Amino acid sequence: MFQPNLFDAHHHHHHHLLDMGNHMKDVTPDNELDLIRDIEDFDTKSLPDIMEGTLGDDDQDQDPNQRPNKKKRYCRHTQHQIQEMELFFKECPHPDDKQRKELGRRLSLEPLQIKFWFQNKRTQMKVQTERYENSQLRAENEKLRNDNIRFKETLGNAACPSCGGPAAIGEMSFDEQHLRIENARLREEIDRISGIAAKYVGKPMLTYSNAPMRPLDLGVEGFGPPPPQGLMVNMYGGASGDLLRSISGPTEADKPIIIELAVSAMEELLRMAQAGDPLWIPCSQDENYEILSEEEYLRTFSRGLGPKPAGIKSEASRDSAIVIMNHINLVEILMDVNQWSGVFSGIVSRAITVEILSTGVAGNYNGALQVMTAEFQVPSPLVPTRENYFVRYCKQHGDGSWAIADVSLDSLRSASVLPRCRRRPSGCIIQGLPNGYSKVTWVEHVEVDDRAIHNMYKPLVNSGLAFGARRWVATLERQCERFASAMANSIPPEDIGVITTPEGRKSMLKLAERMVISFCSGVGASTSQTWTTLSGSGEDDVRVMTRKSMDDPGRPPGVVLSAATSFWLPVPPKRVFDFLRDENSRSEWDILSNGGLVQEMAHIANGRDPGNSISLLRVNQNENSSQSNMLILQESCTDSTGSYVIYAPVDIAAMNVVLSGGDPDYVALLPSGFAILPYNGGPEGGGGSLLTVAFQILVDSIPTAKLSLGSVATVNSLIKCTVERIKSAVGGDQNACPSAMP
Structure with missing residues (x-):
């Protein structure tokens, strides 16, 4: 028993x-x-x-x-x-x-x-x-996690052949669609294994906890993984700005707050995009462009980001347009940091995706959520850039439209770092239309301390044409036309000259695009570059900076001196633009063409406005010149918010490779050019033009060489002489310069 x-x-x-x-x-x-x-x-x-x-x-x-x-x-x-x-x-x-x-x-x-x-x-x-x-399961999870990190790194490190900067997905060697599907599958696997409900915006997000951690450089509490390597969009050489680099990813504790902010920002954006009077006040010149009524906004919306600090003013505008691009491609451009900063290179001087909290569902960006940091600019050293640390959230709505909302995350930084600019819920609604067109409604709403802006540029900034919705929409419209032109598989009848094949045309477009991005990244007051002011009369000081160029096949090696100056001209912007882009008047201002005859060898039309075009110019020097022939690649572009004429001397042998459809990425370029902005912010530009002239000159072909004072003086006199020539050629009364105004 x-x-x-x-x-x-x-x-x-x-x-x-x-x-x-x-x-x-x-x-x-x-x-x-x-x-x-x-x-x-x-x-x-x-x-x-x-x-x-x-x-x-x-x-x-x-x-x-x-x-x-x-x-x-x-x-x-x-x-x-x-x-x-x-x-x-x-x-x-x-x-x-x-x-x-x-x-x-x-x-x-x-x-x-x-x-x-x-x-x-x-x-x-x-x-x-x-x-x-x-x-x-653990082994499978580890494998998927490593695969995903590898894909992220591949995406981050893929070098764009044309500039050595990060590549846009389209230029990659592997098949993007395959990667998308694979990543979506990985995500579903990881979600299943981790027991994550992907129903919400991605409630608890999977984080790569084995990524190396490091303390923040900004004095923000907590730690976070560093930005993905290779995502620094400082594409063109210059010193990399420490401020953007030192931003680290959000802490685990911040993530639920970020999700809530993103969801409420999306709700606010949708209401802002659809509301009419009395929230939005139409502009007299253009009923599409509207300014926000601040009192009405305060009545209608809860202040999710808290009250406005002292010395900060609100800037809010709305604009809409129909653009020639389908909605899926537009969403992709806005959600891919490299494409976004490339398409808007005149506005976005640098941008990084700090962390991706959600990639969206199966192969598209619905539900995608990413923490970003970006620097926004006007093409002049006289206007300080605006930096934002924000979350971008993309959502598809039932009626086939997409919305992309941004909102600042500065409240998550420590109080000691008060931003000069923060984004209230901003972004755009994209509605797909038949025939590959889309209707875009853009809301831009920031609070900013702009007291450091030069008086000459204050009317432009106050009008909203410098950083507002109109500038984003006008840039997007123009770029969509450029894309449509680049997609042509045959040579359109309006193109003329030595381009004989569609491949040669595509190569030339790609080379010109790199030239424009490079020019824009070097002309503003970005924190990544330090301008030194050479003493002038005070109003039209010349600012210079040097960069050392090494190991960059798209740039000649050596010491590059950049010089820029901005000044007012009492002439409408269109007249200044037409004068500067016309090869027949080039000898009137271009000292380097040395009075030679300039001929247009090739011309590519880039949109409806004849001012949007790419030219290949040949400068026939005088008999006694050692250089018998010099080629210049030029792109001119214009919209209601501003115009550019950008050019770079190119080697004849290199240009022949491009014309035969060869890879344009190894053509060394040093772009110079002009940015022309309206003075009074009116569509006619009745108050004259704000012109920025910028040169880049190789002053020594050895990168380690010391910069001589002689070469600085030469560049200074070159830019001053060019400015004088332009002023006398386009005329106008120079004494009524508005920069002396308060």
Whole structure:
């Protein structure tokens, strides 16, 4: 017979095991090992042996208190008994009473011993299975995580062949669509394994916790992974700005707050995009362009970012247009940091994706959420750039439209870093139309301290044409036309000259695009570059900076001197633009063409306005010049918010390679040019023009050379002389310069 108390002890063990079995479904990797060790202490041999040792013991009358001291005689199951039970277990892991009795009779064991052995065996099998499954899942999770990190790095490090900067996805060697699908599959796998519900914006997000951590450089509390390598969009050489670089990813604690901010920003953007009077006040010149009524805004919307600090003013505008691009491509441009900063290179001087919190669902950007930092500029060293640290959230709406909302995350930084500019909910709604067109409605809403802007540029900034919705929409319209032109598979009739193949045309467009991006990144007051002011009359100071160019096949090696100056001209912007882009008037201002005859060798039309075009110019020098022929690549572009004429001397041999459809990425370019902005912000530009003249000159072909004062003086006089020539050629009364105005 069994002793009741001993039986209870075994019974307790047995329940302990059953409980463990039930709890196995809650096993986490951390406590799993301890649990397994507990269970291994009860292996399939030990329990029945204890049972056996106590069976038939003659100590019923023993004092229970004495029992622990008594040495017990444990005898194991025989090898034969174990083998027989193992065989039976394979056939039937859950024997019933009758089977247990029969097996016990055959093996000379009590039915209860049989019962315990089978219970222990089942528990052991369960532990082994779960341990195996756990390690499999962990290995699979690790593999997917590494794959995903690898894809991220590949995306981040892919160098754009044309500029050495990060590549736009379209230029990559691997198939983008395949990558998208693969990444979506990985995401679904990881979501499944981590038990993440992807229903919401991605509630708890999977983070790459094994990424190296480092403290923030900005004095922000907490830590975060550094930005992905290679995503620094400082494409063209210059010193990289420490401020943008030192931004680190959000902390885990910040992520739920970021999601909430993004969701409420999306709601606000949708309401702002659809509202009419009295929230928006139409501009007299153009009913499409509207200014926000600040009082109405304060009444209508909760202040999610808190009140406006002292010395900060609001700038908010809305604009819309129909553009020649389908909505899917537009969404992709806006959500891919490299394409976005390339298309808007005149406005976005640098941008980084700091962290991707959600990639969206299966192959598209619906639900995508990314933390970004960007620097916005006007093409003049006299207007400080605006930096924003923000989250961008993309969502598809039922009616086939998409919305992309940005909102600043400065509230998550420490109080010691007060931003000069923050974005209230801003962004755009994209509505797909037939025939590959889209309607874009843009809302731009910032709070900014713009007291450092030069007086000459204040009317432009106050009008909203410098940083407002109109500038984004006008740039997008023009760029969409340029894309449509670049997509042509044959040579359109309006193109003329030496371009004979569609491949040659595409190569030339790509080369010109790199030239424009490079010019724009070097002409503003970006924090990544330090301008030194050379003393002038005070109003038209020349600012210079040097960059060392090395190991960049798209730039000549050596010391490059950039020089820029901005000034007012009492002439409408269109007149200045037409004068500067026309090859026939080039000799009137271009000192370097040395009075030679300039001919247009090739012309590519880039949109409806004849001012949007690319030209290849040949300068025939005078007889006695050592250089008989020089080629100049030029792109001119214009819209209602401003115009550019950008050019660079190119090597004839290199240009022949491009014209035959060869790779334009190894053509070394040093772009110079002009940015022309309206002075009064009116569409006619009645108040004259703001002209920025910028030169880049290779002053020494050895990158380590010291800059000589002589070369600075030469460039200074070159730029001053060019300015004088332009002023006298386009005329106008120079004495009424508005820069002296308050």
